[in-house]
Amino acid sequence: MNFIALILYLSSMQNSGVVMRIKGLLFLLVIISQIPFAFRTGAAEPIPVVTTLPVLKDLVEAVGGSHVQVSALISGFESEHTYTPKPSDLFSIQNAAILFKIGLGLETWVNPLIENAGRSDLLIIISSEDVPLIQGKDLHADDIEHHAEGNPHIWLDPSNVRIMVQHIKNSLIRIDPTHESDYVENAAQYRHQLETLETDLLEKVKGLTDKRIITHHPAWPYFAARFGFVIKGNILTQVxxxxxxxxxxxxxxxxxxxxxxxxxxxPQLNQKIPMILAEETGVHIVSLSPISGAISGTDRYLDLIRYNVETLVAALEKPN
Ligand SMILES: [Zn+2]
Incomplete structure (x- = not known):
């Protein structure tokens, strides 16, 4: 939003009462926008945070508690690859103190928004840093999603999320050192929940004799590696x-x-192709989501992973 251009335009118009009032308001907005972020938020105000994926929103809320006000740019119903930003997304970024993304070439759609937001002081955290990556070459030869740095769907392994939570904790402490002890405690608690979940789910997978699956797009190598599922192929090489x-x-x-x-x-992708494969072969279709919020009861990350593992285990135990 370019207030200055609008002011210049309004200056060229006749000074009616309404125009004068709009100009006054715009001048005020320009002045406010020049005040550094830190002065605008009092100590009691929650930190405005924006995340690309709803999974990141949930993690930031888990660590930040009442000290953060988080919004995610995409909902659970949009693909993390092909999202088309809304005008309000630019506003969210302009008003944020921190932006969390996965990185690894996943959210290419957010880069123009960050550029247009014109916020040189925005803290941008790439949450995939330090996460051990699965490279495309480890997937089936013709099923490589074109990410030079490694497959970006790191969050589908709870062990990787432990590292992501560290980044979230550290960046919140950097922005808001007053509440360091809260962030440290919340992060430790969440890591404990991740470990408990992982142990519990590994136990459920243990009894399976057939762990082979075909996946919709290459979102699942970290999930499969953690829980012992075997991806035999992908329907789509690219969303x-x-x-x-x-x-x-x-x-x-x-x-x-x-x-x-x-x-x-x-659920974010076209169901037609899996249905054709099922009709042709009698294979059983099970709907799992790589991002939270698309399937009822999976708004929280921990519930999403539990749902995905338990649903898949049930399907592999009792195929049609
Ligand atoms: Zn994906």
Whole structure:
């Protein structure tokens, strides 16, 4: 939003009462926007935080508690790859003290927003830093999602989230050192919850004899590596593209030949292709979500991971 350009435009107009009042208001906004962020928020005001994904919002809220006011740019129903920003997203970034993203080339759509926000003082945290990455080459040869630095879906492994929570804690302390002890305590508590969840879910996976799945897009290598699932193929190599007839034929052949029982479909993507595969082969479709909020009861990260593991275990135990 360029107030100064608007003021210049209004200055060229005749000074009616209404125009004068708008100009007064705009001058006030310009003055407010020049005051450094730290002076605008009193000690009692929660820190305005913006995150790209709803999963990050949940994690920042877990660590920040009542000291943060968090908004996520995408909802659970949009793809993390192909989101089209809304005008209000720019406003959210302009008013934030910290922006959390995953990085690794995932949220390419947020970069123009950050540029246009014109906020040189915005603290941008890449939460994937220090996370051990699974490279594209570890996936099936023709199923590489085109991320040069490694697959970006790191949050689907709770062990990686322990590292992400450290970044969140450190950045909140940097912005708001007064509440350091709260952030340290909340982060420690959340890490404990992550560990308990992981132990509990690993126990549920243990009894499975068949852990093979076909996934909708390459979102699941970290999830599979942590819980012992085996990804035999992906329907989409990139979100936004459709599989070719040749790819469909090879998937059908793979499912039949290896007797694969379960396809993981995702609510953010087109359901048509998994349905065709199910009709052709009798494979069972199970809907899991890589991001929180799309499936009822999965707004919190811990619930999302529990849902994904338990639903998949149930499907692999009892295929059609
Ligand atoms: Zn993805």
């Amino acid at each position: 936004g593209s459709e599989p070719s007839a040749k790819k469909m034929a090879s998937l059908i052949q793979l499912i039949k030949k290896e007797n694969i029982q379960v396809i993981v479909s995702e």
